[in-house]
Amino acid sequence: MRIGTVLRPALVLLLVALVLRPAWFTPLFAPLAPANAPVIYERSSLLSLSLSHLGLVAAATAAATLVAVGLAIFVTRPAGAAFRPLSRTITNMGQTFPPVAVLALAVPALGFGAGPTLVALFLYGLLPIFENSVTALSTLPPATMEAARGIGLNRWQRLVRVELPLALPVMLTGIRLSVVIALGTATIGSTVAARTLGEVIIAGLLTNNTAFVLQGGLIVGLFAVLIYDALVQLETRLARRAGA
Amino acid sequence: MIEIDRITKTYGDSTAVDGVTMTAETGTITVIVGTSGSGKTTLLRMINRLEEPSSGEVRINGESTRATKPHLLRRRIGYAIQGHGLFPHHTVGRNIGAVPQLMGWKKDRIRARVDELLSLFSMEPDAFRDRYPAELSGGQQQRVGVARALASRPDLLLMDEPFGALDPIIRARAQDDLRRIQRRLGSTILLVTHDMEEAIRLGDRVAVMDGGRLVQHATPAEIIAQPATPLVADMVGDVERPLRLLSLIPLSELLEEGTAPGEAMPAEASLRDALAACLWSGRSAVPVTVDGVPSGRVTFEAIRARAELHA
Ligand SMILES: Nc1ncnc2c1ncn2[C@@H]1O[C@H](COP(=O)(O)OP(=O)(O)O)[C@@H](O)[C@H]1O
Numbered sequence A: 001m002r003i004g005t006v007l008r009p010a011l012v013l014l015l016v017a018l019v020l021r022p023a024w025f026t027p028l029f030a031p032l033a034p035a036n037a038p039v040i041y042e043r044s045s046l047l048s049l050s051l052s053h054l055g056l057v058a059a060a061t062a063a064a065t066l067v068a069v070g071l072a073i074f075v076t077r078p079a080g081a082a083f084r085p086l087s088r089t090i091t092n093m094g095q096t097f098p099p100v101a102v103l104a105l106a107v108p109a110l111g112f113g114a115g116p117t118l119v120a121l122f123l124y125g126l127l128p129i130f131e132n133s134v135t136a137l138s139t140l141p142p143a144t145m146e147a148a149r150g151i152g153l154n155r156w157q158r159l160v161r162v163e164l165p166l167a168l169p170v171m172l173t174g175i176r177l178s179v180v181i182a183l184g185t186a187t188i189g190s191t192v193a194a195r196t197l198g199e200v201i202i203a204g205l206l207t208n209n210t211a212f213v214l215q216g217g218l219i220v221g222l223f224a225v226l227i228y229d230a231l232v233q234l235e236t237r238l239a240r241r242a243g244a
Numbered sequence B: 001m002i003e004i005d006r007i008t009k010t011y012g013d014s015t016a017v018d019g020v021t022m023t024a025e026t027g028t029i030t031v032i033v034g035t036s037g038s039g040k041t042t043l044l045r046m047i048n049r050l051e052e053p054s055s056g057e058v059r060i061n062g063e064s065t066r067a068t069k070p071h072l073l074r075r076r077i078g079y080a081i082q083g084h085g086l087f088p089h090h091t092v093g094r095n096i097g098a099v100p101q102l103m104g105w106k107k108d109r110i111r112a113r114v115d116e117l118l119s120l121f122s123m124e125p126d127a128f129r130d131r132y133p134a135e136l137s138g139g140q141q142q143r144v145g146v147a148r149a150l151a152s153r154p155d156l157l158l159m160d161e162p163f164g165a166l167d168p169i170i171r172a173r174a175q176d177d178l179r180r181i182q183r184r185l186g187s188t189i190l191l192v193t194h195d196m197e198e199a200i201r202l203g204d205r206v207a208v209m210d211g212g213r214l215v216q217h218a219t220p221a222e223i224i225a226q227p228a229t230p231l232v233a234d235m236v237g238d239v240e241r242p243l244r245l246l247s248l249i250p251l252s253e254l255l256e257e258g259t260a261p262g263e264a265m266p267a268e269a270s271l272r273d274a275l276a277a278c279l280w281s282g283r284s285a286v287p288v289t290v291d292g293v294p295s296g297r298v299t300f301e302a303i304r305a306r307a308e309l310h311a
């Protein structure tokens, strides 16, 4: 906590500087770039790449959350309990498919660009959110659930007023894992022409320019660490409110 | 009036509740008592249809519970359980106001009701209304659970071991609170417990369950004086039976002319208390007051004679 109060703003500042004022870091990265090669990536703005990267992650995670939570709600109702093993198998398969394979398979169908990346990130995001949501929804305090029925809440009211709010912190943990996986995986999207920070890294790899690789990697890494941290704090706050 | 009519619940081969018939009069407390696994909870949960009976039916004021959708039926019946089951993510006020809110009461009315109930349970509304359940003691949580069950002024209140988790002193207080509030509101209560002491203390009528069957349904005095089966006798505790009986009888029943030394006792106090006072202070009689006015005495001899009546 104490260390976080100092480190957190420092990392935010570093990230903002890397994205908005990359030129400031020229002296730092210069030794890593080949002779006469550019030190700072300038083919497109790092800000727009970052926004596009985050946008892809946000869209894919939002879709994965909707589907995974919806599925988890369904299989934790009496009517859907029979589908629980099947849905688990499907989401597990989403996870075992290598992202590169998903990209390769999706390109013929969706063409180059953001489409295949969204599909890959979506499939990758499903499992952690689904698993956590199922766990959360099936381990709610029994006395609270009994009381919720006993005082006359109908199924829908129980779900919306009691089950989902109580399950939220654990669901958020799943979403957090998904987001972090997606932040990293999105970089591969640049191989099929999605606009992500992977573009910087790949340009560096293609031209043997370690400075580019480091720049792209640092920005992606900082985003991941800071977003992870923010979500952890949100979970803690929600869990405290839920009386845990 | 609650009529339970030949109600049975079977799970596979085993019978949890076996043809129970009984009637609870409006404005009374019926305590259902029995050993663990005797079917008390199942019986109670069939009344608000948390469990559907395998056969038989329940009528509330003559109307079958099957005539109403389960969740609407439950809103009319208060329900309090062991371990309170409060919503941990809602404040005390929102917990207590849950049913009125479901019934569409106006905000002001709910708030007034919440404050009224908190006061009734000796919890300062301003201090407790906005707290979360995790910020309360066990006794307070249990009282809020009961307050939630009472919030919409239900005619009928079902309570499943509501005081089971409380320590003896807090428990006795909670029982007194419940008794006082029930008298004031005139509610009908069906309360489940495994503790015969609690049953005798709280019940206008006591229903003893054994292996899914109702083995005796009678006033506490009858249960003590004439236990219907060896199990009931065992639960009442043979040795303590005279004391339990005396605890049910007020001094007014044995009031006689005359004076006695020492501190006076009110006429509503029990013979058990008077007996204790006699033994403790070595007196052979205690003075009795009616509404604060000295009105005679109760003698040790009279108490003894009364206890022997049933021996
Ligand atoms: N949902 C259920 N499925 C199977 N058996 C049950 C179920 N609920 C209760 N029982 C059985 O019914 C009997 C009575 O249980 P219960 O009413 O909870 O007893 P009590 O409240 O008196 O302890 C027990 O033998 C219990 O195991």
Ligand SMILES: [Mg+2]
Pocket: B040, B041, B042
């Ligand atoms: Mg029980």
